[in-house]
Amino acid sequence: MPKNNLDSKTVQSALDALSRQPRGSRLTRVLPFLGPAFIASVAYVDPGNFATNIQGGAQFGYLLLWVIIASNLIAMLIQTLSAKLGLATGHNLAEHCRLHFPKAVSLGMWLIMEAVAMATDLAEFMGAALGFQLLFGIPLMAGALLTALTTIGILGMERFGFRPLEAVISAMVAVIALCYVAEIFIVRPDWADIAAHVVRPRFSGSESVLLATGIIGATVMPHAIFLHSSLMQGRIVVKDRKKLRTLYRYEIMDVVIAMGIASFVNMSMLIMAAATFYATGKTSVATIEEAYRTLEPLLGPAAKFIFGISLLFSGLSSSSVGTSAGQVIMQGFIQRHIPLWIRRIITMAPSLFVIAMGFDPTRTLVISQVVLSFGLPFAIVPLVMFTRRADIMGDLVNRRTTTMFAGFAAAVIVALNMYLLYTTFTG
Numbered sequence: 001m002p003k004n005n006l007d008s009k010t011v012q013s014a015l016d017a018l019s020r021q022p023r024g025s026r027l028t029r030v031l032p033f034l035g036p037a038f039i040a041s042v043a044y045v046d047p048g049n050f051a052t053n054i055q056g057g058a059q060f061g062y063l064l065l066w067v068i069i070a071s072n073l074i075a076m077l078i079q080t081l082s083a084k085l086g087l088a089t090g091h092n093l094a095e096h097c098r099l100h101f102p103k104a105v106s107l108g109m110w111l112i113m114e115a116v117a118m119a120t121d122l123a124e125f126m127g128a129a130l131g132f133q134l135l136f137g138i139p140l141m142a143g144a145l146l147t148a149l150t151t152i153g154i155l156g157m158e159r160f161g162f163r164p165l166e167a168v169i170s171a172m173v174a175v176i177a178l179c180y181v182a183e184i185f186i187v188r189p190d191w192a193d194i195a196a197h198v199v200r201p202r203f204s205g206s207e208s209v210l211l212a213t214g215i216i217g218a219t220v221m222p223h224a225i226f227l228h229s230s231l232m233q234g235r236i237v238v239k240d241r242k243k244l245r246t247l248y249r250y251e252i253m254d255v256v257i258a259m260g261i262a263s264f265v266n267m268s269m270l271i272m273a274a275a276t277f278y279a280t281g282k283t284s285v286a287t288i289e290e291a292y293r294t295l296e297p298l299l300g301p302a303a304k305f306i307f308g309i310s311l312l313f314s315g316l317s318s319s320s321v322g323t324s325a326g327q328v329i330m331q332g333f334i335q336r337h338i339p340l341w342i343r344r345i346i347t348m349a350p351s352l353f354v355i356a357m358g359f360d361p362t363r364t365l366v367i368s369q370v371v372l373s374f375g376l377p378f379a380i381v382p383l384v385m386f387t388r389r390a391d392i393m394g395d396l397v398n399r400r401t402t403t404m405f406a407g408f409a410a411a412v413i414v415a416l417n418m419y420l421l422y423t424t425f426t427g
Contacts, residue, residue, distance in 0.1 A: 007161035014236045017250075018243045033250035035166035036231035037258035038173055039321055040079055043120075043224035044072070044262035045176055046318035047127020048368060050288055050311055052214040053266060057273025058285040060208055062197035065270060067212045069198055071219035072263035074409045076255055078380060081387045081398070081406060082225050083251045086232030087244070088396040093229045093379070094332020096386050109378055110333035116222050116375035117326040118350050119368040124322050125351035126364060127288075128315025134292045135308040140355045147319055148344055154320040155340050162235060172317040177261050179310035180268035186303050189275040213373050213416050219266060220413070221372060222379040223325035230328040241395050248396055287360065323347065373413065380410040 014032035056064045086092055091099070094113075098106045125144055132143030157165045203209055232251065238244050276298055277285040285291055288311065296304040323344055331337050354364055384406045390397040398406070 007163045010163050011236055014247075014250075015238070018238060018246050030250065030253065033236075033247070034254050034257065035163070035170065036083065036228060036235065036251070037079060037254040038170040039166060039231060039324075040082075040224045040228040041258040041262040042169055042173060042314075042317045042321045043221040043227075043325075044075060044219055044259065045173065045265045045314055046120075046124050046221075046322075047130070047288070047311060047315050048120075048123035048372070049215075049219070049266055050127060050269060050314065051123070052211055053269035054273045054277075054285070054288060054291050056208075056211045056215060057270040057275075058277040058291075059211070059283050060204055061274045061278040062194050062271070063202070063204055064208065064212055064215060065194060065197045065267060066199065066201045067215050068219065068263065068266045068270060070201070071216045072259060072266065074216075074413075075220045075262070076259045077402075077406055077409065078220060078225055078383065079228050079259060080252055080255045081383055081402075082228040083232045083255060084248060084393070084396050085383065085387055086229035087248060087251060088393045090233050090237075091229075092233055092328060092332050093226050093383055093386070094329050096392070097382055098333055098335070100386070101382075106333055109382075110329065112375060112378050113222065113226065113329045113333070114326070116372055116378075117322065117329060118347055119371040119375075120221065120223050120322045121319065121326075121347040122351050122354060122364065123368045124315055124319040125348055126315075126354070127311055128319055129351075129355065130288055131308060131312030131315050134289065135305075135312060141352070144348065144352055144355055147315060148348055150316050151320040151323060152341055152344055154316070155323060158324075162231075169317055169321065172313045173258075173261060175313045176310045176317075177265055179306045179313075180265050180272070182306050183272045183303060183310075184268050186299050186306075187272050187275040189271050190279075194271060209416070209419060215266075216373055216376075216413060216416065219262075220376055220380075222375040223322060223329065225379040225383060226329050226332070227321065227325035230332070244395065373416070376413050377410055380406070380413070384410065 010032045013029075017029045017032065053068075056067075082093060085096065089096070094110075097109055101109070125147055128147040128150075129140045129143035132138040132146055133140055138146065154165075154168060157168060203212065236247060238247055273285070273291065276295065277283065277291070280298065282294060285294055292304055292307055292311075295307055323340060326343055326347060327337065327340065330343075384398075384403060386392050387396075387406075388398045388403045
């Protein structure tokens with residue numbers, strides 16, 4: 001049941017639209033359905049993306065733009081399937097794994113996903129702490145603790161219902177996107193060169209494969225796949241088959257808009273790094289801090305400030321969403337629920353350790369994204385398995401072509417990971 005008046009109005013507006021009794025403009029009718037994908041999309045613009053995209057752009061120019069396009073198309077498909085699973089069944093992906101897999105398999109998957117959640121947290125925590133340090137000179141450790149307090153405050157909004165939290169997270173995504181609109185305006189990239197690399201898939205050595213794998217790991221995020229199905233279960237409930245299909249079409253719209261914005265932000269990060277660093281011969285710029293400091297002499301103080309703001313909002317929003325996803329995963333796999341502040345403390349421990357030991361933040365972010373990429377098959381494969389079964393999905397079961405494309409996407413990710421392992425161990 002809706003927790004507040006805003007949630008009640010949202011649900012009623014959605015039901016009116018599904019009953020073809022719309023009020024207001026077309027935009028007003030679509031708005032009640034927008035939100036869940038925007039929360040999931042935060043995972044696609046987290047600080048891990050900053051690290052991989054800046055390194056990719058600085059070292060290889062526009063070469064890896066096609067990887068971002070491909071990974072965002074995969075993300076749209078996978079997030080749509082995740083939303084559909086929660087919509088059609090009323091259960092999230094973790095709950096389905098517990099219900100349909102042997103207990104040992106389900107327990108093993110939970111442990112893997114907890115490791116992935118910690119890797120995710122590492123990237124998000126490190127990014128927000130870096131944002132505080134770069135903008136305000138706050139030490140990394142103090143910035144990490146400030147990040148923890150801020151994310152607990154943001155997640156505390158859940159007590160007021162789903163709509164206030166969706167509004168806050170969507171506003172933060174909008175700020176990040178606007179920052180990159182400004183950055184693109186400042187750097188004035190070569191659009192013809194960009195267009196050529198968007199449609200020309202290729203690599204340039206094993207380091208470009210490592211970064212490509214990191215970009216995919218940072219773009220298609222395992223915890224976001226689990227979270228999206230949870231956001232849809234019980235948000236707007238309809239039993240009528242025709243209304244359910246209409247609701248699904250609206251949710252596709254939600255995914256396309258949210259992931260489209262995430263794709264724009266990711267491309268803008270790489271374009272900014274390529275046009276600023278690669279084009280001026282500064283291909284050794286490999287860290288977020290170095291990029292921040294180098295932007296001012298190349299483009300002026302505004303570019304540096306905008307970059308810092310986008311990094312801070314990215315870290316805070318994605319850290320909040322990451323904690324929420326971790327809670328969903330634990331509840332779904334083992335039916336356990338712990339207070340958010342306790343979970344926050346547990347998952348931030350590796351981040352504080354890395355900061356205390358003085359590891360290179362950007363390299364740590366890139367490696368964490370590679371860990372996420374290795375966790376992806378454990379989210380995508382069961383998702384495809386469940387959404388292709390008519391006994392689970394009913395009318396919203398996958399078409400054969402949808403299952404084929406999703407299976408192909410999973411195969412590509414596994415193949416990239418295997419190649420990465422091969423190059424890592426053979427030099």
